[in-house]
Amino acid sequence: MIVRTVSAMTRITESASCLQQMQRRTLKASIETGKYILVQRDQIENSSSNKTMKFPSVWLRDNCCCDQCFHQSSKSRRINWDHFDTEVEATDIKVDSNAQQVIIKWSDEHVSRYDLKWLNEREFCDERRQKYLDEFYRPKTKHWAGAEFREITKTFKFQDVMQTDDVLRQWLEALAISGVAIIEDAPLEKSVVRQLADRVGFIRRTTYGEEFIVQSKPGAKNYAYLSEPLPLHTDLPYYEYKPSVNILHCLVQSKSEGGSNLLVDGFHIADRLRYEYPTDFRVLTETLVDWNDIGSEDGRSFHNIWRAPVICLDSDGNYTRINHSIPQRDSHFSVPLHAVLPWYQAYAKFVRLARRDAFAFKTKPGDVLTFNNIRLLHGRTGYDDTEHNVRYIVGAYLDWDIIYSRLRVLKTAQAESVNDSSATGKATT
Ligand SMILES: [Zn+2]
Numbered sequence: 051m052i053v054r055t056v057s058a059m060t061r062i063t064e065s066a067s068c069l070q071q072m073q074r075r076t077l078k079a080s081i082e083t084g085k086y087i088l089v090q091r092d093q094i095e096n097s098s099s100n101k102t103m104k105f106p107s108v109w110l111r112d113n114c115c116c117d118q119c120f121h122q123s124s125k126s127r128r129i130n131w132d133h134f135d136t137e138v139e140a141t142d143i144k145v146d147s148n149a150q151q152v153i154i155k156w157s158d159e160h161v162s163r164y165d166l167k168w169l170n171e172r173e174f175c176d177e178r179r180q181k182y183l184d185e186f187y188r189p190k191t192k193h194w195a196g197a198e199f200r201e202i203t204k205t206f207k208f209q210d211v212m213q214t215d216d217v218l219r220q221w222l223e224a225l226a227i228s229g230v231a232i233i234e235d236a237p238l239e240k241s242v243v244r245q246l247a248d249r250v251g252f253i254r255r256t257t258y259g260e261e262f263i264v265q266s267k268p269g270a271k272n273y274a275y276l277s278e279p280l281p282l283h284t285d286l287p288y289y290e291y292k293p294s295v296n297i298l299h300c301l302v303q304s305k306s307e308g309g310s311n312l313l314v315d316g317f318h319i320a321d322r323l324r325y326e327y328p329t330d331f332r333v334l335t336e337t338l339v340d341w342n343d344i345g346s347e348d349g350r351s352f353h354n355i356w357r358a359p360v361i362c363l364d365s366d367g368n369y370t371r372i373n374h375s376i377p378q379r380d381s382h383f384s385v386p387l388h389a390v391l392p393w394y395q396a397y398a399k400f401v402r403l404a405r406r407d408a409f410a411f412k413t414k415p416g417d418v419l420t421f422n423n424i425r426l427l428h429g430r431t432g433y434d435d436t437e438h439n440v441r442y443i444v445g446a447y448l449d450w451d452i453i454y455s456r457l458r459v460l461k462t463a464q465a466e467s468v469n470d471s472s473a474t475g476k477a478t479t
Pocket of ligand 1: 114116117118119121160161162324
């Protein structure tokens with residue numbers, strides 16, 4: 051291994067504040083065989099962060115931040131990839147300790163400057179990548195058993211969510227982590243779900259429209275409108291792009307014994323199957339099930355089908371989606387004959403575990419129950435739907451793309467305002 055240290059170690063002392071003096075840094079950078087760059091940030095007072103970061107040259111060249119290579123206002127790469135040299139090597143390197151920058155000259159004669167902060171945030175070590183994935187990409191989920199429902203479910207006031215960005219962020223974060231959150235004290239108006247959706251982004255429209263009403267409707271086309279018990283299910287498993295989050299606003303609650311919501315963390319049930327019944331788990335992750343919905347709404351006929359396992363995994367084995375609906379499962383089961391019986395055995399286990407774990411609770415008028423439809427199963431106990439005993443819920447969906455985006459924007463704005471206030475603090479000391 052050839053290591054060339056091009057620049058001498060430079061030590062700078064920032065005198066603006068005591069805090070900065072604590073963080074006196076030396077910055078070193080070197081080329082390792084042209085294909086890799088080593089950057090060492092040496093924090094004198096804190097030896098634990100004294101470590102060398104290693105970056106591939108090709109990645110650095112690809113991500114040059116200059117105006118020629120990167121369009122600043124759209125934050126987009128504009129480097130010409132038709133002529134991009136994947137064998138590019140660094141030919142010279144220096145550091146600017148005052149600006150905390152690393153300056154690299156490349157074999158294509160281009161010169162790039164990289165801020166140390168920018169490099170820090172993109173370090174390739176496991177710890178940094180995991181932190182980015184768990185905290186910024188998508189908050190790390192915490193799975194829960196039904197008995198833990200009360201402790202894991204956070205509640206927020208409607209007005210706080212609508213008026214305070216920090217509460218909005220907390221609500222969305224709770225939804226991402228636990229998959230459920232309750233918003234209380236919403237006005238008893240049909241527009242509440244739209245107001246909440248607009249606060250995040252916009253409503254996800256489905257075959258059933260934007261807002262939908264859940265109440266007992268004689269002659270209903272959809273099973274959810276009956277006052278019979280509603281078995282556990284996820285909504286719209288027959289969509290390839292399944293709506294992500296349910297927002298259910300309770301305007302009138304049945305005074306009968308029934309009408310309780312049932313909720314189960316599908317990821318927790320999947321965890322249990324994975325460890326207690328690994329063969330069934332594998333069957334439920336591998337067998338494609340035909341989910342369907344046939345009907346008409348507002349005079350338009352539809353026929354939706356999507357084939358997917360009950361438990362969907364990504365290439366790392368993380369859950370990406372749970373599908374479960376007895377009514378919305380097609381009689382077409384497009385799998386080889388030998389796959390049918392094992393699937394029924396495994397699915398029955400999943401359904402039984404979920405039913406036993408379900409937590410029952412009743413929302414009151416003004417409550418908005420929000421939960422992750424990709425992950426949680428929901429249902430409802432039956433209720434006596436007479437003329438004087440009605441239940442009236444307005445619902446809408448949101449998509450995770452829109453929610454995660456909003457969450458990142460809120461987090462970035464919050465981090466920037468913390469930086470701004472600490473910069474102001476420094477100026478006044
Ligand atoms: Zn450039």
